[in-house]
Amino acid sequence: xxxxxxxxxxxxxxxxxxxxxxxxxxxxxxxxxxxxxxxxxxxxxxxxxxxxxxxxxxxxxxxxxxxxxxxxxxxxxxxxxxxxxxxxxxxxxxxxxxxxxxxxxxxxxxxxxxxxxxxxxxxxxxxxxxxxxxxxxxxxxxxxxxxxxxxxxxxxxxxxxxxxxxxxxxxxxxxxxxxxxxxxxxxxxxxxxxxxxxxxxxxxxxxxxxxxxxxxxxxxxxxxxxxxxx
Numbered sequence: 001x002x003x004x005x006x007x008x009x010x011x012x013x014x015x016x017x018x019x020x021x022x023x024x025x026x027x028x029x030x031x032x033x034x035x036x037x038x039x040x041x042x043x044x045x046x047x048x049x050x051x052x053x054x055x056x057x058x059x060x061x062x063x064x065x066x067x068x069x070x071x072x073x074x075x076x077x078x079x080x081x082x083x084x085x086x087x088x089x090x091x092x093x094x095x096x097x098x099x100x101x102x103x104x105x106x107x108x109x110x111x112x113x114x115x116x117x118x119x120x121x122x123x124x125x126x127x128x129x130x131x132x133x134x135x136x137x138x139x140x141x142x143x144x145x146x147x148x149x150x151x152x153x154x155x156x157x158x159x160x161x162x163x164x165x166x167x168x169x170x171x172x173x174x175x176x177x178x179x180x181x182x183x184x185x186x187x188x189x190x191x192x193x194x195x196x197x198x199x200x201x202x203x204x205x206x207x208x209x210x211x212x213x214x215x216x217x218x219x220x221x222x223x224x225x226x227x228x229x230x
Contacts, residue, residue, distance in 0.1 A: 033211075040207050044200040052198035053140065056131045059193050068194065075190035077183070078158030083112040083165040090172075103224035104172030107216055111168050115160040115212040119205060128154035131195045156197040156205035162187035164209030171217060171225060 062068050090105025127146030130153040133139040143151060166184025170177035188206050191197040197205075217225070 036207070036211075040203065044203055047198070047200035047203060052200055053134065055192055055199055056134060056195050059195050060135060062193070063195070071190040071193045074187060075158060075194055075196070078162045078187040078190070080112050080116050080157075080161045083161060083168075084109055087112065087168075100225045101172060103221050104168065107171065107213065107221045107225070108165060108168040111164040111209070111213040111216055112161050114216070115164045115209045116157060118208060118212070119155055119157045119160045122155055122208075123152040123157075126154050127151045128201070131198060135195065153197055154201045154204060155208055156188070156191050156201040158191050159188035159197070159202045159205030160209035160212075162209065163206040164213050167210050167213040168217075171213070171221075 059068075087105045087107070087109030090108065091102050092105075094102040094105065124147045125145060127143040128151065129139045129141060129143070130150050133150050142154075162184040166180040169180045173180075185206075188202050191202050192199055
């Protein structure tokens with residue numbers, strides 16, 4: 001496939017291995033993505049069968065408690081407008097001062113926007129009954145292309161926003177990445193605690209948000225954010 005190098009030595013040997021190395025990187029990323037998707041599928045399937053309903057029953061008993069009311073406020077941080085607006089403000093403020101943070105602002109905005117679009121498309125196609133239907137009518141499962149609100153449970157939009165934003169902010173401000181990820185996981189968990197979503201909804205949404213950020217970063221923002229030279 002590649003022309004044979006006629007002169008041998010350390011440099012030519014290394015050059016000859018570059019195409020193979022690049023192919024290895026591509027294959028590794030592809031395999032990692034496929035592996036992650038397969039693992040997610042089985043986790044969601046296991047949760048659907050064994051965990052979703054028991055967790056909903058458990059947290060339903062806590063409704064009205066201080067614990068419940070606390071997470072009712074926390075879950076508001078999973079609304080996308082905070083991060084769409086925040087990303088835009090970061091870009092506007094830093095676009096002439098700090099290209100790394102300006103790029104991070106665009107990453108935050110685009111990740112939340114794109115993952116939100118993907119979530120809404122998947123919700124409309126898959127038509128999963130929300131926990132409220134299980135709680136009040138014992139309805140549990142999927143009804144494809146059922147686009148009423150009560151049938152738009154999978155995946156969780158708040159979870160996609162929370163983990164997408166958390167991973168973007170971790171890339172912008174790496175010193176505080178632990179705080180951002182803890183906050184993102186807490187916001188995502190609030191959807192289960194408030195019985196607005198099942199565990200499998202949250203797992204899928206979180207994965208989608210995280211994957212969107214990482215894909216955008218690798219393909220479009222890595223150079224701007226972390227490979228700029230002074």
